[in-house]
Every structure is written in structure tokens, then in C-alpha cells.
Amino acid sequence: xxxxxxxxxxxxxxxxxxxxxxxxxxxxxxxxxxxxxxxxxxxxxxxxxxxxxxxxxxxxxxxxxxxxxxxxxxxxxxxxxxxxxxxxxxxxxxxxxxxxxxxxxxxxxxxxxxxxxxxxxxxxxxxxxxxxxxxxxxxxxxxxxxxxxxxxxxxxxxxxxxxxxxxxxxxxxxxxxxxxxxxxxxxxxxxxxxxxxxxxxxxxxxxxxxxxxxxxxxxxxxxxxxxxxxxxxxxxxxxxxxxxxxxxxxxxxxxxxxxxxxxxxxxxxxxxxxxxxxxxxxxxxxxxxxxxxxxxxxxxxxxxxxxxxxxxxxxxxxxxxxxxxxxxxxxxxxxxxxxxxxxxxxxxxxxxxxxxxxxxxxxxxxxxxxxxxxxxxxxxxxxxxxxxxxxxxxxxxxxxxxxxxxxxxxxxxxxxxxxxxxxxxxxxxxxxxxxxxxxxxxxxxxxxxxxx
Amino acid sequence: xxxxxxxxxxxxxxxxxxxxxxxxxxxxxxxxxxxxxxxxxxxxxxxxxxxxxxxxxxxxxxxxxxxxxxxxxxxxxxxxxxxxxxxxxxxxxxxxxxxxxxxxxxxxxxxxxxxxxxxxxxxxxxxxxxxxxxxxxxxxxxxxxxxxxxxxxxxxxxxxxxxxxxxxxxxxxxxxxxxxxxxxxxxxxxxxxxxxxxxxxxxxxxxxxxxxxxxxxxxxxxxxxx
Numbered sequence: 203x204x205x206x207x208x209x210x211x212x213x214x215x216x217x218x219x220x221x222x223x224x225x226x227x228x229x230x231x232x233x234x235x236x237x238x239x240x241x242x243x244x245x246x247x248x249x250x251x252x253x254x255x256x257x258x259x260x261x262x263x264x265x266x267x268x269x270x271x272x273x274x275x276x277x278x279x280x281x282x283x284x285x286x287x288x289x290x291x292x293x294x295x296x297x298x299x300x301x302x303x304x305x306x307x308x309x310x311x312x313x314x315x316x317x318x319x320x321x322x323x324x325x326x327x328x329x330x331x332x333x334x335x336x337x338x339x340x341x342x343x344x345x346x347x348x349x350x351x352x353x354x355x356x357x358x359x360x361x362x363x364x365x366x367x368x369x370x371x372x373x374x375x376x377x378x379x380x381x382x383x384x385x386x387x388x389x390x391x392x393x394x395x396x397x398x399x400x401x402x403x404x405x406x407x408x409x410x411x412x413x414x415x416x417x418x419x420x421x422x423x424x425x426x427x428x429x430x431x432x433x434x435x436x437x438x439x440x441x442x443x444x445x446x447x448x449x450x451x452x453x454x455x456x457x458x459x460x461x462x463x464x465x466x467x468x469x470x471x472x473x474x475x476x477x478x479x480x481x482x483x484x485x486x487x488x489x490x491x492x493x494x495x496x497x498x499x500x501x502x503x504x505x506x507x508x509x510x511x512x513x514x515x516x517x518x519x520x521x522x523x524x525x526x527x528x529x530x531x532x533x534x535x536x537x538x539x540x541x542x543x544x545x546x547x548x549x550x551x552x553x554x555x556x557x558x559x560x561x562x563x564x565x566x567x568x569x570x571x572x573x574x575x576x577x578x579x580x581x582x583x584x585x586x587x588x589x590x591x592x593x594x595x596x597x598x599x600x601x602x603x604x605x606x607x608x609x610x611x612x613x614x615x616x617x618x619x620x621x622x623x624x625x626x627x628x629x630x631x632x633x634x635x636x637x638x639x640x641x642x643x644x645x646x647x648x649x650x651x652x653x654x
Numbered sequence: 655x656x657x658x659x660x661x662x663x664x665x666x667x668x669x670x671x672x673x674x675x676x677x678x679x680x681x682x683x684x685x686x687x688x689x690x691x692x693x694x695x696x697x698x699x700x701x702x703x704x705x706x707x708x709x710x711x712x713x714x715x716x717x718x719x720x721x722x723x724x725x726x727x728x729x730x731x732x733x734x735x736x737x738x739x740x741x742x743x744x745x746x747x748x749x750x751x752x753x754x755x756x757x758x759x760x761x762x763x764x765x766x767x768x769x770x771x772x773x774x775x776x777x778x779x780x781x782x783x784x785x786x787x788x789x790x791x792x793x794x795x796x797x798x799x800x801x802x803x804x805x806x807x808x809x810x811x812x813x814x815x816x817x818x819x820x821x822x823x824x825x826x827x828x829x830x831x832x833x834x835x836x837x838x839x840x841x842x843x844x845x846x847x848x849x850x851x852x853x854x855x856x857x858x859x860x861x862x863x864x865x866x867x868x869x870x871x872x873x874x875x876x877x878x879x880x
Contacts, residue, residue: 486757487840490737494839497738506739521809522835525848553839560843622842 215376222368230361237357242329245345246314249331252285252343260335265297268341272298285345286321286328292338301342308332308342316347327351386415402430435499447488454481491621498628503547510548512652513540513576516586519555520574523563531569534559538576542584544654546633554629557622558588558648565592566645582653589647595639626650655679655700655771660690660717661733662708666756670703673760686710691717699728701771703763706734706745715748722749729770733758761872765824772820783818786878788857788865790818799857809834810853817866817876826873850874 260268268289276287277300288299296303305319314331321328328344335341393406405426406419461474497503520536527534555574562572570591577585626648630637635652657679661667664685671681682697684690687710694702694717706714718730732750734741745753751770754763783790787800795811797804806814813834817825827846831837854866867875 482757487842490840493737503739518835522837522841522849523845525852526843526845529848529851549836549838552837553841556837556839556841560841563843 212376212380214379215372218375219369219372222372223365226361226364226368230364234357241350245329245347246331249314249329249343249345253331253333253341256287256341256343257333257335260339260341265339269298276300285343287344288342290340294340297339299342301344304340304342305330305344317344321346383415390419397426402426402433432500435496447485450481450484450488454478454485457481488621491625495621495625495628498550498625498632501632503550503632506547507545508548509543509545510551511540512542512544512546512551512584512586512654513538515548515551516555516574516576519552519559523556523559527563527572530563532563532566533569533571534563534574535571536574536576539578540576542576542578542654544584544633544652546652547629550629550632554626554650555586555588557626558650561622561648562588562590562592562646566590567592570645579651583651584654585649585651587647587649589642589645591642591645594641594644594646656682656698657767658682658684658690658693658697658699658702660684660687660694660702660708660714661705662686663705666705669760670763673764677764687712687714687717690714691720694721694726694728695724701767702728702730703767704730704732704750706732706736706741715745715750718749727774729767729774731763731767731770733763759871761824761869762826762828765826765829765873768823769820769825769829772823783815783821785818785821785876786863786865788818788876788878790815797857799861804856806853806856810849810856813849813853814857817874820876822875822877822879824869824872824875829873 256268256271259271272287272289276285286299286301288301288304289297290304291297294304301321305317307317307319308315308330314329316327317330318325318327320326327347329347330342330344332340332342389407393404396404405423408419408423409416457474457478461471465471466474517536517538517540520534524534559572559574566572572591573587573589575585575587575589577587579585627637630650630652633652635650638649638651640647640649657674659667659670659674659681661670661683662685667683667685671683674681682693682699684693687708689710690704690708691712704714704718708714714732714734718732721728721730730750730752732745732753733756734745734753735756737755742753751773752766754766781792783792787798789798790796790811792815797806797811797814813830816830816833828840830846831839831841850866850868854864858864858866863878865876865878867877869875
């Protein structure tokens with residue numbers, strides 16, 4: 203991880219330097235080019251103008267006029283070697299000019315050429331324009347360009363210095379980025395290591411800043427929360443399985459073992475087999491209930507949410523349980539302020555409300571009343587409550603009833619696997635609602651409150 | 655009926671074969687996906703029982719998808735240990751007609767298989783249903799037992815309609831929960847039984863012949879036969 207980061211900080215520095223260099227080049231190149239062009243243009247212009255003027259003198263006034271003009275203009279010796287001239291006769295002998303002799307290497311190709319030759323005992327870079335005049339006379343006009351070299355060197359030196367500064371800044375910047383990043387990542391690394399070691403309640407250090415790293419950490423922390431929750435539910439389920447599947451499996455085992463040991467008559471045997479199948483069915487029921495709980499806890503069913511009327515769902519469940527209540531001589535009433543529209547899973551909500559009614563039926567008085575209400579508290583708060591007039595539950599039990607497999611003393615001897623309220627709690631949580639247990643004086647009132 | 659069983663677990667397959675033969679059906683058995691595909695495409699069956707996870711490179715859903723693509727409409731009951739809502743939806747989307755989670759009761763399997771086959775044989779939309787002297791008009795929602803008009807609540811009507819559509823065959827509590835109430839959970843208590851006995855009071859009281867019977871360990875059957 204550290205190695206990779208080192209690599210990444212290094213890459214950042216390199217890229218930064220490269221980009222800076224490209225920018226520098228993009229800035230310097232046109233400048234350089236423009237300067238060169240301008241200087242060369244100017245020089246060519248001057249040479250051509252000189253040449254034109256001297257040629258005109260030669261063409262109109264002859265050799266002598268040109269000779270005296272050249273003598274007046276540059277004399278016979280190259281002084282500062284600014285403007286160089288030489289005028290020769292057809293045999294190549296010098297007639298006038300400040301160059302000692304016709305320089306070597308001058309070709310008669312048209313245009314201006316850059317050459318190096320000795321002037322006044324010094325090798326000098328010059329721009330040369332050469333023209334053949336009438337009658338075999340030759341004229342050469344040259345311009346010393348040595349003086350520009352210094353400027354060029356200054357420019358290149360500046361460029362080199364700028365490059366050096368850019369590289370230095372890039373490296374320093376890269377190191378700085380690496381150091382700050384490393385410091386932050388080190389904290390995160392330590393926190394992650396603690397989490398991997400099994401401390402799932404640990405969170406990554408988080409600054410309230412708006413930087414990318416901070417928002418990444420915030421997202422990561424939310425993910426850890428979800429993971430902690432999922433691990434919790436898995437742990438819960440495996441504990442429950444270990445605890446509560448053992449009992450019916452032990453019963454089943456002893457029943458079967460007894461059969462092989464005693465080998466009773468067929469009628470008794472088949473009776474026991476039926477009993478064994480019932481035991482297995484009980485195990486399967488618990489298993490299914492646990493799987494369903496796990497599925498709800500994982501939140502996967504949110505994908506299947508549809509727009510529904512909670513009052514309608516509750517009404518249907520009440521209608522479903524009505525004949526059962528009647529057959530037990532109990533009254534099941536339903537009052538609705540519906541429609542109560544919300545997004546949810548209609549089947550899970552029906553099962554949750556059904557479990558509440560089922561519980562109420564188990565615990566309510568012999569000729570008691572169960573009241574189901576669908577209430578709208580506000581636009582943003584709807585409630586389904588199921589109230590009975592049974593023994594209710596003690597304050598201490600109120601928290602425990604949501605524990606998986608918890609069965610209060612009063613429920614001993616009634617059928618059920620003890621997962622009913624856990625499922626209600628899970629369904630309410632899935633719908634981001636709250637579950638409330640209150641005294642109904644007498645009895646218990648359970649309310650599911652949901653913000654649609 | 656001729657039924658194809660595609661199931662890799664030998665024990666489950668033998669149990670299915672034996673049970674179905676005893677109920678008077680002929681069965682073929684394929685123990686892996688390749689054989690399953692071969693049988694299902696090569697012969698015509700009244701129904702297929704398809705396990706989802708199979709050895710042999712092709713799983714149950716792939717077989718079903720291939721069959722449906724070639725226009726094969728044979729009723730298929732998917733049998734699977736995968737019980738999640740997603741698994742169910744995927745199974746039915748691939749072209750399966752019903753989904754039964756392992757472990758299962760044999761009675762439940764046969765009842766669902768019968769219902770599938772019955773459904774696939776329905777040729778026209780009926781407007782009246784009748785079993786013995788019990789008749790139901792689906793348009794006017796009028797139910798008669800002999801000369802007597804039976805008045806039913808909407809849900810009771812739906813319950814009776816389902817029982818009448820699948821008359822003379824076993825209908826399980828789970829099938830009723832799923833199809834009459836759209837509930838895919840087991841309400842633990844005998845709520846369905848109470849609904850049935852209430853319905854029975856309405857259609858079978860004061861008459862010589864009981865139509866709505868309870869089949870022990872399985873469910874119910876509406877029949878005029880003895």
C-alpha cells in the first residue's frame with residue numbers, strides 16, 4: 203500500500219513537471235521563432251536594400267562610381283565588422299571593400315546564406331548576399347550576425363533556468379503531496395487495520411472538510427456501518443439457529459432413536475413417523491422464518507417497493523383474520539383514516555400486521571376486543587396500531603420481546619416459534635419506521651409509525 | 655400424465671418417481687442438465703419438474719429459457735433450495751410456471767403439478783363454473799347451490815372460484831394463500847381452515863352431499879365425485 207502510494211506521489215510529481223515543461227516550451231517556442239524570423243527578415247531586408255542601392259550605382263554610373271561609393275561607405279578595412287563589402291573585377295581581384303579578399307565558400311546560389319569566415323583575423327558568423335554584376339564584376343554584401351549570439355545565449359540560459367525551477371518545484375510539490383497524503387492515508391490505514399482485526403464498530407478518522415478524501419472517508423464510513431449491521435444480523439441469525447434449532451432436532455433424534463430401539467407395532471411406528479415429520483416441519487418453519495428475517499435485514503427487498511395504501515393493506519389483513527377471531531368469540535375491529543399512501547412491500551407489511559393481530563388474538567381475553575387502527579397523524583406520519591385487552595407485558599419485557607426467539611412467560615403453551623415480533627421490527631425498520639409498545643390499560647398496544 | 659423429472663439428487667428423484675408412479679403417472683428421469691435438455695427437447699411431456707442447480711454445464715433455468723425460446727409451452731414446476739424473493743422472481747421470469755422450495759411435502763408438489771397442468775389445458779375463458787349442483791356465474795357473481803342462492807363476501811367468492819377452477823384436485827393451504835390473498839407467508843395459525851369452514855357452512859349446509867372436503871395432511875378438494 204505504502205509502496206503503491208509512493209509510486210502514485212512520484213507519478214504525480216513527474217506528471218506535474220512534464221506538464222510544466224510542456225507549458226514552458228509552448229510559451230518559449232513561438233517567442234523564439236518570432237524573434238528569429240523578425241531578426242532574419244530585418245537582416246535580409248537591409249542586405250537587399252544595400253545591394254539594390256550599390257547595384258543601381260554600378261548600373262547607372264559604372265565601376266568607378268561604385269568603387270568610390272564603397273570607399274566612402276565602409277573604407278577599405280573591416281572595423282567593427284558590422285557591414286562587410288567586397289567588389290571584385292572579372293578576374294576575382296578586389297577593387298573596393300573592407301574585406302581583404304573574396305571569402306572562401308561563397309557559392310553563387312541565389313538568396314541569403316549564413317556562413318562563417320575570417321574577418322580581421324577572427325572567425326565570424328555572417329549573413330551573405332552575393333550578386334554577379336554586368337561584365338563579370340562581382341559584388342558581395344555581408345552582415346555580421348555575431349552580435350545576436352549573445353542574445354540567443356541569454357535566452358537559452360533563461361530557458362534553462364526556468365526549466366530547472368519548474369523541475370525543482372515539481373519535485374518539491376510531489377514530495378509535499380506525498381507527505382500530506384501519506385499522513386492522512388496512514389491514519390486511514392491504521393483504522394482499517396483495526397476494523398480488519400474484528401473491531402467492526404471502529405470508524406475511519408473523518409475531518410468535516412469538503413475535500414475528495416474526506417468525502418471518500420464519509421462514504422467509506424457509511425459502508426462500514428452497513429457492514430457492521432449485516433455482520434450483526436448474520437451473528438444474530440447464527441446464534442439463533444444454534445440456540446433454537448437444537449431443541450426440535452434433539453426431539454426428532456430421540457424420537458427416531460427410540461423407534462429403532464423399541465421397534466413397536468406398525469400402528470405406533472406410523473404414529474411416531476407422523477410426529478417426526480411434524481418435528482421436521484417445525485425446523486423448516488424456524489429456518490424459513492430466519493431466512494426471511496435475514497432477507498429483510500439485508501434491505502434487499504427495498505428494490506421491490508411499490509406505492510401502496512397502508513390502510514388498505516391493514517384492512518385486508520383484518521378481513522383475513524376476522525373469521526378466526528369470530529370462531530374464538532373475540533371481536534376484531536378496524537377503523538381507518540385512509541388512504542395512507544406510502545412506498546413499501548405490501549406482502550411484508552401484511553405479514554407484520556398479521557403477526558401483531560395473531561399475537562393479540564393469542565393473548566386477549568376470552569371475549570375480548572382487538573382494535574386495529576389506521577391513523578394519519580400528519581402528511582408525513584402514518585400509523586397502524588393493534589391493541590388488545592390481554593395481560594399486556596411488563597416494562598422490563600418491552601425491549602426483550604423484539605429479541606429473536608424471545609417468548610414471555612405468558613406465551614408458554616401457545617404455538618409459535620418466537621420470531622413474530624422480530625419480523626415486525628425488521629419490517630418496520632426496512633420501511634424506516636418506528637415501533638412502539640404501550641400500555642392499553644389493560645392490555646398491550648403496538649404501533650407501527652412510518653414516514654411515507 | 656407423462657412427467658419429466660430433472661433432478662440430480664438420486665434420493666429426491668427416486669422419491670418423486672415412486673410417488674408419481676403410484677399416483678398413476680409415467681416418469682422419465684434426467685440426472686444432469688445435458689440429459690435434461692435432451693429429454694425435454696426430444697419428447698413431449700405433460701409437465702416437467704425442474705431442479706435449478708444441476709451438474710453437466712446447463713442449469714435448470716438455462717434449460718427452461720431454451721425451451722421457451724423454441725416455443726415449447728410445457729408446464730414447468732421449478733424445484734429449488736433457493737428461497738429468496740429474487741430467486742423466485744428469476745425462476746418465474748425464465749419461463750417457469752410455479753416455484754416450489756425444497757424441502758417440500760409430496761402432497762404440495764402433486765397439488766401444484768395438477769394445478770399447472772389444469773391451467774395449461776384451459777382453452778377458453780369460461781363465464782360459468784360448476785361442480786355438481788354448485789354453479790358460479792363469473793360475470794354476475796351469482797352463486798347457486800341447487801335451487802338456493804348462496805351469498806358470498808368478495809374474498810369468499812374468490813376462494814370458491816379458485817376451488818371450483820381446480821375442482822376434483824387437491825388444493826393446498828399455501829396455494830390458497832398465494833392465489834386468493836396474494837400472501838407468500840405462512841400465518842402460523844389455522845386461518846385458512848377457518849375461512850374454509852365458513853365457506854363450507856354457506857355452500858354445504860342443509861344438503862345431502864358435501865362438496866368441499868378436507869384432505870388429511872394436504873389441503874382441500876372441491877368435488878362432486880364420491
